[in-house]
Amino acid sequence: MPSPPLFLVQFFSFSVTDGYKVVFVRRSPLVLVSVSHTQQSEQEIAQELLYVYYQIVSLVTGTQLHHFFQQRASYDLRQLLSGSERITDKLLDSMDVDPSFLLGAVRCLPMAASLRDSAMYCLQQAKAKSLVFSILMSNNQLVTLVRKKDQYLHPIDLHLLFNLVTSSSSFREGEAWTPICLPKFNASGFFHAHISYLSHKPELCLLMVSTDREDFFTVSDCKRKIVERLEKKGVWAPLMEALRNQFYDVAPIGIPELRHFLYKSKSSGLLTSPAMVAPYDTDQERKRLVELYQYLHGRAHCSARPLITIYHMGAHENILAWVTEAFELYVGFSPLGTKSSAVSGVSRLLRWIRKEEDRLFILSSPTY
Known part of the structure; x- marks a missing residue:
């Protein structure tokens, strides 16, 4: 999955009283509007509106929308989207708390490279003519992915697939077969997604994307073969164990003042970050930290004056942000630390990430 460029969104905005911002995004034939009271930059709000646009396209296709x-011209779009409100609501809620949308990256579930390769192999061996992608996911994290040769999934499309799966409990029962448009891959038509939970505790969901709406039974047979191979090759038990321990802590990294970080690999379009433990173990503190990341991201990507590095000193934590051609990094430290200790800590963190790279990220993308 190649790294996407930063969003290039055409929008205009203005501020009103009491700190509210009004942002408009024009994506023909729609105009999307946001009225918000937030520290987010206008560009970040525009990016969220663009996600909403792509969510709409995923449900109806761009061709049908224009038609x-x-x-x-006065058509009421609510008629077309009736019954899908929960999907858009889930997307909006996710963007409030999940920084993967902010960074335009997909969160990758940490796993031993050998185990991930074995799971990839099991997906790779169960193939059909209509299959384009086979994906394993858990708790909105990518476990592994196999694709048809020369076909790539943009992080936006993966986010929309994940959002579709998690927006309805009905997908947890049996095997589902549902149409979906992948707007960054092909906005003109529908694919059909086969969705099945292989395990609930721990959570493991298999998504298979097909070009043929009549191919349910063929794709369902692929699912059966995948499960058989996971068990036969001895992958199932270690995979379940990895899923039960999927969130890592900052403590083993060995940087005393380190509290949390976000790291986006631009070459893969993937994101890794540790669990939000104390002092971020309440909804209020987690939300506050995400809002701070949003603020610093807006500063770093300000179109008028983009910044490569930012050192932010606050009452609750100090954060060093660093944007390069290879990665984007936001690191939170104790507020009692110094700038020099933060710079030293970031260097140590980058060495740890390089050492753990094959566990934290998917370094190769096998094909059918």
């Missing part, structure tokens, strides 16, 4: 408005 309705060409036929009747």
Whole structure:
């Protein structure tokens, strides 16, 4: 999965009283509007509106969307989207708390490289003519992915797939077969996604994307073969164990003042970060930290004056942000630390990430 460029969003905005911001994004035939009271930059709000646009396209396709408005400019889009409100609501809620949307990256579940390769192999061996992608996910994290040759999934499309799966409990029962448009891959038509939970505790979901809406039974047979191979090759038990211990802590990294970090690999479009433990063990503190990341991300990517590095000193934590051609990094330290200790800590953290790279990220993308 190649790293996508930063969002290039055409928008305009203005501020009103009491700190509210009004942001408009034009994506023909729609105009999306946000009225918010937030520290987010106008560009970040525009990015979120763009996600909403892609969410709409994923449900109706870009071709169908343009067709309705060409036929009747006053068409009420709510008729077309009726019943899908929970999917958009889930997306909006996720963008409030999950920084992977902010960074335009997919969170990768940490796992031993040998185990991930074995799981990839099991997906790779169960193939059908119509299959384009086979994906294992857990708790909105990518476990592994196999793709058709020369076909790539953009992080936005993966986010939309994950959001579709997690927005409804009905997918947890049996095997589902549902149409979905992947707007960054092909906005003009529907694919069909086969969705099945292989395990609930720990959570493991298999998504298989097909180009043929009549191919349910063929793809379902692929699912059966994948489960058989996971068990036969001795992958199932260690995979379940890895899923039960999927969130790592900052303590073993060995940097005393380190509290939390976000690291985006631009070459893969993947994100890694540790669990939010104390002092970020309440919803209020987690939300505050995400809002601080949003603020610093907005400063770093300000179109008028982008910044490569930022050192932010606050009452609750100090954060060093660093944007390079290879990665994007936000690191939180104790507020009692110094800038020099933060710089030293970031160097040690980068060495640890390089050492653990094959566990934290998917370094190769096998094909059918």
